[in-house]
Each structure stands twice: as C-alpha cells, then as structure tokens.
Amino acid sequence: MQIQDSVAFVSGANRGVGAQFVTSLLASGARRVYAAARDVNALSVNDPRVVPVTLDVTDPRQVAHAASLAGDVTLLVNNAGINRLERAIVPRDGDAARAEMEVNYFGTLAMCRAFTPALIANHGAVVNMLSVLARVALPMMGSLCASKAAALRMTECLRAELAAHDVRVLAVLPGAIDTDMSRDFPPPKLAVTEVVDAVFAALGVGPDEVYVGAMAQGVSAGLAADREAVQNQFAGYL
Numbered sequence: 001m002q003i004q005d006s007v008a009f010v011s012g013a014n015r016g017v018g019a020q021f022v023t024s025l026l027a028s029g030a031r032r033v034y035a036a037a038r039d040v041n042a043l044s045v046n047d048p049r050v051v052p053v054t055l056d057v058t059d060p061r062q063v064a065h066a067a068s069l070a071g072d073v074t075l076l077v078n079n080a081g082i083n084r085l086e087r088a089i090v091p092r093d094g095d096a097a098r099a100e101m102e103v104n105y106f107g108t109l110a111m112c113r114a115f116t117p118a119l120i121a122n123h124g125a126v127v128n129m130l131s132v133l134a135r136v137a138l139p140m141m142g143s144l145c146a147s148k149a150a151a152l153r154m155t156e157c158l159r160a161e162l163a164a165h166d167v168r169v170l171a172v173l174p175g176a177i178d179t180d181m182s183r184d185f186p187p188p189k190l191a192v193t194e195v196v197d198a199v200f201a202a203l204g205v206g207p208d209e210v211y212v213g214a215m216a217q218g219v220s221a222g223l224a225a226d227r228e229a230v231q232n233q234f235a236g237y238l
C-alpha cells in the first residue's frame with residue numbers, strides 16, 4: 001500500500017516509535033493521522049492533519065470509541081506496548097506478566113477486532129509492532145517474550161482471516177530500539193527512523209514478517225538453521 005494519501009491510526013503516538021510513525025507518515029504525504037495516546041497532552045506534533053485520540057488499549061470503551069471515530073482508516077499501526085523487564089518464572093513483581101499480556105496481547109487483539117470492519121471496507125493494512133523476542137525467549141524479560149509470542153500468533157490469525165478481504169497484515173519484529181523502553185540496554189540499538197522506514201518499505205513490497213536490523217535478521221536465520229543453538233544462546237542471558 002502507499003503511504004501517500006493514506007489515513008493512518010497510530011497507538012502510543014506520544015513518544016518512541018509511535019511518535020516517529022506520526023512524523024514519518026506526515027512527511028510521506030498521509031492525508032490524516034489519528035495520533036492516539038493515553039494522555040493526548042503528551043502529543044508534541046502540530047499539524048492540521050493530526051487528530052488526537054485518547055486511547056488506553058486496555059480500555060474497551062476507549063477502543064470502541066477510537067474505532068468509531070476512525071472509520072476512514074486505511075493503515076492501523078498497533079504500536080502501544082510495555083516491557084516490565086521481568087522473568088517469567090521467578091519475577092520480582094508477580095503482576096508483570098498479566099500487565100504485559102493485557103497491553104501487548106489483549107490490547108492489540110481488541111484493536112484488531114474493533115478496526116476490522118473499517119479495514120475490510122477500506123482494503124487497508126495493519127502493522128503490529130511485536131519484537132524479535134516473539135520468536136525466542138530471553139529469560140531476563142521472559143514474560144514480555146510470552147506476550148509478544150501470543151501477539152505474533154494472533155497476528156497470523158488476523159492475516160489469515162483478512163486475506164480474502166485484501167487487507168495486508170504485517171508483523172514487525174525488531175531488535176532493541178533506541179527509545180525509553182530500552183534506555184538501560186547496551187548498544188547497538190536501532191534508530192526509530194530505521195524501524196519506520198523498514199515498515200514503510202515492507203508495506204510497499206516486502207514480506208509480511210518484518211525483521212528489522214542485523215540482530216533480528218540473524219535470529220530469524222539462526223532459528224531456521226539451528227533452532228536449539230539460538231534458544232541456548234538466548235537462554236544464557238539470564
């Protein structure tokens with residue numbers, strides 16, 4: 001699909017990757033961008049094409065309201081996400097796994113369900129921001145990995161269900177990105193522009209599973225060649 005003249009909806013648009021999506025969409029000629037944030041006062045972009053939307057993806061009423069506002073959407077970017085940096089089995093905070101599932105899996109699922117009628121009507125596209133950790137477990141953030149794995153499988157279901165309606169569904173699986181979320185991770189980290197550029201390229205002509213950056217591409221290739229070796233390597237990062 002073309003970004004030029006598109007009508008996009010971006011969740012978590014106030015910072016990080018989401019804010020870059022809004023900037024790049026506007027720069028690439030989007031006709032309208034619904035910029036959704038839990039606190040719309042935190043949105044920094046000032047452009048008449050931007051429509052601020054209050055949205056917590058775990059709030060069913062806000063999700064339904066967002067979908068009713070944005071019936072003209074042609075590109076849904078499910079970007080909102082959290083990472084509590086917790087192990088799955090022996091966490092410091094036992095509630096983290098549920099919180100990550102609520103946002104990363106159930107929130108994304110709720111958005112996909114609510115926007116499906118508009119996406120079908122407009123022959124649109126969906127971009128689900130996942131992580132390469134949807135494919136392999138990193139124990140130090142194990143519950144995040146589980147939530148992104150669930151979202152990846154759901155994304156595959158969405159792609160299958162919408163295929164007959166001419167709706168593209170992309171799963172984006174980056175390595176570490178230079179945002180607040182990964183502020184304590186060591187480099188190398190992807191620039192937010194690299195991530196958004198890779199998504200735009202894939203929306204033109206590209207694969208439905210978008211591995212962004214050398215690390216993520218290496219994991220994907222490694223899993224295909226020797227799954228156990230990659231799993232063992234990541235299992236060592238306790």
Ligand SMILES: NC(=O)c1ccc[n+]([C@@H]2O[C@H](COP(=O)([O-])OP(=O)(O)OC[C@H]3O[C@@H](n4cnc5c(N)ncnc54)[C@H](OP(=O)(O)O)[C@@H]3O)[C@@H](O)[C@H]2O)c1
Nearest residue numbers: 012016017038056057079080081131176177179180181182
């Ligand atoms: N950074 C990385 O290394 C990395 C790597 C792979 C994948 N990703 C994925 O990329 C996406 C963007 O991450 P980022 O790096 O830009 O993270 P970020 O800087 O921490 O931003 C996260 C965004 O999600 C929003 N959000 C969190 N919970 C929400 C909820 N319940 N409802 C609506 N919005 C919510 C945040 O809003 P508030 O400002 O209100 O908190 C914020 O706008 C996420 O899905 C993340 O998992 C990130």
